[in-house]
Amino acid sequence: MRIPLLVRRVGSLLALILLAACRIESAAPSGGAAVAQASAPSGEVWVYTSMYRHVLDALEPLLKERLPGVQVHWYQAGSEKVASRLEAERAAGAVRADVLVTSDPFLYERLAKEGAFLRYASVNALRIPRTLVDLDARYAAVRLSTMVLVHRVGAGEAPKSFAALVDGSWKGRVAIGDPLTSGTAFTWAVFLHARRGEAYFAGLREKGAVVAGGNAAVLQKVESGEVDAGVLLLENALAAKVKGSPIKVVWPEDGAVVIPGPVGLFASTRNPVAAKALVDVLLSPEGQRIIVEKGDMHAVDPRLSGPRGEPGVEGLLGRAQAWTPELLEQGLLHGGDIKEAFSRAFAR
Template sequence: MRRLIALILALGLGAPAAAQEAVATFGSGPEVLRVEGSTDLAVFGPVLEAFASARPGISIVYEQRGTNDLFSRAADACANAAQGADVVISSAIDLQVKLVNDGCAQPHRTAAAELLPGWARWRDELFGLTFEPAVIVYNRALVPAADVPATRFDLIDLLRAKPARYAGKVATYDIEQSGLGYLFAFADSQEATTFGRLMEAFERADAVATCCSAELIDAVAEGRFLIAYNLLGSYALARAAEDARIGVVAPSDYTLALSRAAMVPRHATNPRAAKALIDYLLSPEGRFGLAQASLIVSFGETDDPATATLSGTPSTLRPIALSPALLVGLDRQKRALFTAQWRSIMGSRDALP
């Protein structure tokens, strides 16, 4: 399936619009379900294919887009009472909460959601589908075992002790390009007493802010970066399972985790099929598929070797709840001040080497 998707993209079949990162169709039925999401097509495609295969009357058109673009499109459709996607699934869960808070989603009361923890659902309109920690990724061949940071304190100490070694070789998401990057960075600023020192260490090490998960992981594997901070563990673990150059650490001082969230827009063309997809993704079968795609990360041992796991069970695991509290970071003045502070530290170092 992944080879097929790669071939479709390489040949440019059904070429996407400029803002799309990728697009593909699953199934061939007359009933069309339009899904827009930030999850990589190669990762999410097999899950959508399984859903479409069990429902021969449906065709799923999946458009992969950046989180900021997803939000803008959904907000515009909401404001203009226009039909757009039938389902929007994004890792920038703060932006998803804003859409729901602004009245841009329709409710879906489903027994499938009753099994979700309280932090992973909101108002019967927003549903957390995955479980993905924010991790530190490093190059196993080029970062000595003694240098591998187990905590943010370790990372700060490392960059202070070896500035020449790691200058320009540490990276993270650009919070202006990536809604997910902003979410993680703002959560850090609220949670961590180390945040100021971490930013100082990044400035000293000429850290790079750039986009996106796949590109950052590629750069670490190739040694262009040695360490990447606050990356989605789902993508990192999936790559580490296939590439011995990639090492992954869940920081033991605390590990942020999110559940990428799905909503049915208020003006969806096919809300019935959209809600059926959400039910499927919350079902045991759907969750198994998400786990196989490394989108549900487990801690400790698992009976399934194909499921993404991180060793240990951090006692300081901190899921980011789907709640109005996320709107604090989206306040226009607060966001502008935080982004200005970030840019003053990261400067213009925003390109992959």
């Protein structure tokens, strides 16, 4: 089984199908001209998300077409900032968000354990590989980001794996994100810590890895020639290549790190009908296509190809390191320890 990331218990797809069959509000699965519901969605919906602004802009016309009576408000920021705002609102007992769409699987698992999510199985979720769906219908992946290697063209031979970054051949020539401030870099760090332990962080430090902050900073350092290679989100690399960036994508032999971006509905939502309808649109073929074409991310719909000619979701999962329940628990329960280990390594 690949990436058993959102699967917490042994269950079958039948459980998800039964949940979907019992729901009241649902969207036409093939994405018809309008959302067919017993009660037409209306009113306001607040979405807290880390999706790129240009992707949200591309989704707007589709949402207006499918949900003409719904006014969608976005709070858009990085996953870490979204989480901070959400925690502050939860502490105050006044969560404004109806829907959460970020790229922090650990946050979703914690919120699910705390009972923060409303269970909902969209008809369109039935197509998603079951390893990317919580079988209790608390959340499901809506998009997939992927940490890969990038290498500047003409800078010698490219690294072939994440392990190669500490073998001595890349001393002072590689940039990585900072797991203390970047959510995607943190997820990557959890994977490498689980596989190689704290020694991997120490090895990066000893071999002169440059901690560059977020993905944009990593890309800039590779493009400028300050370093020759970096650990970067695939979507950032593909977008940069279209603009003429002198980099190439390297799929690590020890497996890319796929970071699901789930969607969840808050149990506190004041407008569950419209919130559910919005989830249906995001998971519709048209919504998924926008995520691929405008966001350079992988859709979770297996019928769609990946961005810029890359394989679709099934091919992606075959190139990725496997998520396990144990790894998810590590990030959830010991994330602070992992960050501390990283800080210790680079403070030497």
